[in-house]
Amino acid sequence: MSGVSYSGAPNQCQPVEPDPLVPLFAPLTSLRGVGEAVAKLIARAAGGERVIDLLFHLPESYIDRRERTTIRAALPGKLATLEVQVVRIEPPATARQPTKVSVTDGTGFADLVFFQRFPAARLPVGAKVLISGKFDDRGQMVHPDHIAPAGQPAQFPAVEPVWPLTAGLFAWHLRRPVVDALSRLPALPEWHDAALLKRERWPGFTAALRALQMPAEPPSPALRKRLAYDELLAGQVALAVVRRRVRDRPGRALAGDDRLRRKALAAFGHKLTPTQRDVLAEIDADLAAPRRMLRLLQGDVGAGKTLVAILAMLRAVEAGAQAAIMAPTEILARQHLRTLERLSPVPAALLTGSVTGKARARILEGLADGSLPIVVGTHALVQQGVAFKDLGLAVIDEQHRFGVDQRLLLGKKGLVTDVLVMTATPIPRTLLLTHWGEMQVSRLTGKPAGRTPVKTTLHSLATLPDVVDAIARKLDEGARVYWVCPMVSESEEIDLAAAEERFATLHARFGAAVGLAHGRQDSAVREAALADFAAGRTRILVATTVIEVGVDVPEASVMVVEHAERFGLAQLHQLRGRVGRGAAVSFCLLLHDDGLQETARRRLTLLRDTDDGFRIADEDFRLRGGGDLLGTRQSGLPGWRIADPIEHEGLLRMAGRDAELLLQKDPRLTGERGRAVRLLLRLFDRTVAFRTLHSG
Numbered sequence: 057m058s059g060v061s062y063s064g065a066p067n068q069c070q071p072v073e074p075d076p077l078v079p080l081f082a083p084l085t086s087l088r089g090v091g092e093a094v095a096k097l098i099a100r101a102a103g104g105e106r107v108i109d110l111l112f113h114l115p116e117s118y119i120d121r122r123e124r125t126t127i128r129a130a131l132p133g134k135l136a137t138l139e140v141q142v143v144r145i146e147p148p149a150t151a152r153q154p155t156k157v158s159v160t161d162g163t164g165f166a167d168l169v170f171f172q173r174f175p176a177a178r179l180p181v182g183a184k185v186l187i188s189g190k191f192d193d194r195g196q197m198v199h200p201d202h203i204a205p206a207g208q209p210a211q212f213p214a215v216e217p218v219w220p221l222t223a224g225l226f227a228w229h230l231r232r233p234v235v236d237a238l239s240r241l242p243a244l245p246e247w248h249d250a251a252l253l254k255r256e257r258w259p260g261f262t263a264a265l266r267a268l269q270m271p272a273e274p275p276s277p278a279l280r281k282r283l284a285y286d287e288l289l290a291g292q293v294a295l296a297v298v299r300r301r302v303r304d305r306p307g308r309a310l311a312g313d314d315r316l317r318r319k320a321l322a323a324f325g326h327k328l329t330p331t332q333r334d335v336l337a338e339i340d341a342d343l344a345a346p347r348r349m350l351r352l353l354q355g356d357v358g359a360g361k362t363l364v365a366i367l368a369m370l371r372a373v374e375a376g377a378q379a380a381i382m383a384p385t386e387i388l389a390r391q392h393l394r395t396l397e398r399l400s401p402v403p404a405a406l407l408t409g410s411v412t413g414k415a416r417a418r419i420l421e422g423l424a425d426g427s428l429p430i431v432v433g434t435h436a437l438v439q440q441g442v443a444f445k446d447l448g449l450a451v452i453d454e455q456h457r458f459g460v461d462q463r464l465l466l467g468k469k470g471l472v473t474d475v476l477v478m479t480a481t482p483i484p485r486t487l488l489l490t491h492w493g494e495m496q497v498s499r500l501t502g503k504p505a506g507r508t509p510v511k512t513t514l515h516s517l518a519t520l521p522d523v524v525d526a527i528a529r530k531l532d533e534g535a536r537v538y539w540v541c542p543m544v545s546e547s548e549e550i551d552l553a554a555a556e557e558r559f560a561t562l563h564a565r566f567g568a569a570v571g572l573a574h575g576r577q578d579s580a581v582r583e584a585a586l587a588d589f590a591a592g593r594t595r596i597l598v599a600t601t602v603i604e605v606g607v608d609v610p611e612a613s614v615m616v617v618e619h620a621e622r623f624g625l626a627q628l629h630q631l632r633g634r635v636g637r638g639a640a641v642s643f644c645l646l647l648h649d650d651g652l653q654e655t656a657r658r659r660l661t662l663l664r665d666t667d668d669g670f671r672i673a674d675e676d677f678r679l680r681g682g683g684d685l686l687g688t689r690q691s692g693l694p695g696w697r698i699a700d701p702i703e704h705e706g707l708l709r710m711a712g713r714d715a716e717l718l719l720q721k722d723p724r725l726t727g728e729r730g731r732a733v734r735l736l737l738r739l740f741d742r743t744v745a746f747r748t749l750h751s752g
């Protein structure tokens with residue numbers, strides 16, 4: 057959504073004020089010294105292509121060059137900034153030798169050493185210069201960081217920001233554009249309470265950005281904290297806006313007579329487990345109550361969430377409404393469709409990006425006129441043009457793969473009646489608060505009867521031939537095997553190459569029994585590969601992590617993961633959950649690098665020794681030091697640019713309370729502070745809230 061479209065809302069008669077944020081939403085190429093190529097690099101490092109993205113790309117540390125020293129006092133290996141005079145230049149004797157520049161400052165002599173690019177113009181004999189860099193043990197400074205004429209205002213920053221970079225991007229690319237970007241910062245009204253600012257000693261938003269991006273002295277932690285709070289408040293206000301709409305809209309009672317459910321359970325052929333029954337009772341109570349449901353269903357992989365979701369959806373249909381289930385991938389959506397086709401007594405259709413043309417038109421029509429009671433889809437479901445006649449329940453599967461507040465808005469009609477979110481990730485309380493605010497939680501514990509424990513073993517990759525022999529024996533016994541190749545890089549090409557190579561070697565040995573599935577295949581090809589495996593036409597499926605979430609092939613009993621050390625523990629646990637779904641004893645073989653680091657070994661050992669998803673997530677968190685909780689950063693929890701919801705948990709709670717109070721006083725954000733907060737929401741791309749603020 058483009059951010060600028062809100063001006064019409066509260067009072068159409070007001071003169072339209074000029075939008076102060078326009079310069080910040082301009083493209084990076086509008087900055088001095090930024091061409092297309094550099095803009096691309098900055099966008100990669102900063103995570104966005106606008107001026108504001110560069111401004112929010114804060115330094116991770118600072119180099120303090122304020123203190124001056126002398127040649128005699130300078131310590132090897134320590135940063136030194138000093139004035140010197142050039143005494144002599146010793147050109148290289150051969151092309152491979154450096155240029156040496158002998159300098160003095162009256163306390164001693166030293167050499168500046170240049171292997172390439174000797175800046176002759178700046179270092180003529182007799183010149184007095186200010187240099188900054190590190191001396192080595194021999195009293196030489198190889199390639200000083202900075203050289204500037206002495207006695208003038210410093211031409212390099214006394215406190216130098218160190219920005220996170222990316223391949224091909226250097227700090228000097230960023231310096232000028234950052235200065236330029238700072239100069240575009242408009243005067244903005246303050247969106248925080250004066251009392252809070254005073255108590256925390258926080259400066260204003262623009263002052264904090266300036267002091268962090270172009271500091272005269274190393275910035276105090278309060279500055280970053282201020283911006284972190286800005287970001288957290290934006291998130292919490294957006295969330296609160298959406299949640300209030302959920303709460304305020306009249307809910308409806310969805311009651312049913314069990315007729316569809318009974319048929320579905322009969323088709324399923326098993327009884328519900330006791331916890332499935334409990335959880336379903338909680339959901340039914342929510343559905344039957346005349347208020348909106350917002351419930352999270354947590355349950356380990358294979359705990360049987362899908363069945364619960366389907367029964368909940370059928371209850372909505374019994375009550376005369378429609379139901380939708382949204383999955384993170386096309387594969388999963390198709391799998392849900394297959395399950396529905398098996399169990400649901402009423403029609404269900406698939407709506408994903410690959411459903412087009414007439415078929416799509418027919419489904420959209422069915423959803424709009426209500427003749428289609430159930431739809432399964434990917435995020436295509438929230439796209440334009442999808443309208444339901446009467447959507448009563450939306451189920452969102454594996455929510456950690458999705459963005460945030462958008463998911464509470466499903467379809468053009470805006471909010472649905474009831475929302476059930478399902479996840480296998482044991483999301484800690486803090487993250488729940490961050491992403492969903494308060495929501496009811498149901499937990500499915502234990503596994504349905506008939507699931508067998510998975511035997512997990514660790515193997516060095518050096519023993520690969522033995523592993524392949526063992527697989528050959530399992531195949532002889534009729535087993536079906538997943539073989540997962542890791543995400544090794546940011547480049548999917550490389551990942552693909554690894555999977556394709558493994559496919560080739562296994563194919564050479566096992567022939568047509570081997571299939572290949574990865575995310576870059578055409579979805580029809582990938583579907584066919586999975587279908588072949590599910591039907592037993594192939595018996596080894598070489599895959600990238602496309603199979604990670606939710607794929608259900610009960611006959612599969614062996615999971616091989618190559619370079620297991622490169623996966624998050626929670627992710628490995630998910631993968632392992634793909635087997636152990638049938639009657640056969642199942643195996644998970646974790647292949648790892650030979651030179652495994654101690655922490656990595658401990659993580660894999662833990663996984664070998666326990667099957668408790670919550671414990672695994674906890675330990676993963678502890679062992680990784682919290683830097684990358686549950687591997688969520690890779691798997692797409694919406695990125696926080698400045699705040700860290702774990703580190704800033706206190707601030708997060710504060711922001712939550714702040715947001716609630718603000719909206720109590722000013723529900724449509726039209727007061728003075730409210731209008732300032734609107735700017736804040738746009739600065740942090742929380743514009744989804746606007747749709748909610750302005751919809752009926």
Ligand code: ADP
Nearest residue numbers: 326327328329357358359360361362363504608
């Ligand atoms: P989740 O979605 O929680 O990962 P699934 O719904 O895919 O788990 O269930 C895992 C497996 O257990 C599936 O093969 C499913 O058919 C089976 N299952 C679910 N509930 C029961 C039950 N009550 N009795 C027997 N099997 C069940």
Ligand code: MG
Nearest residue numbers: 358361362606
């Ligand atoms: Mg599942």
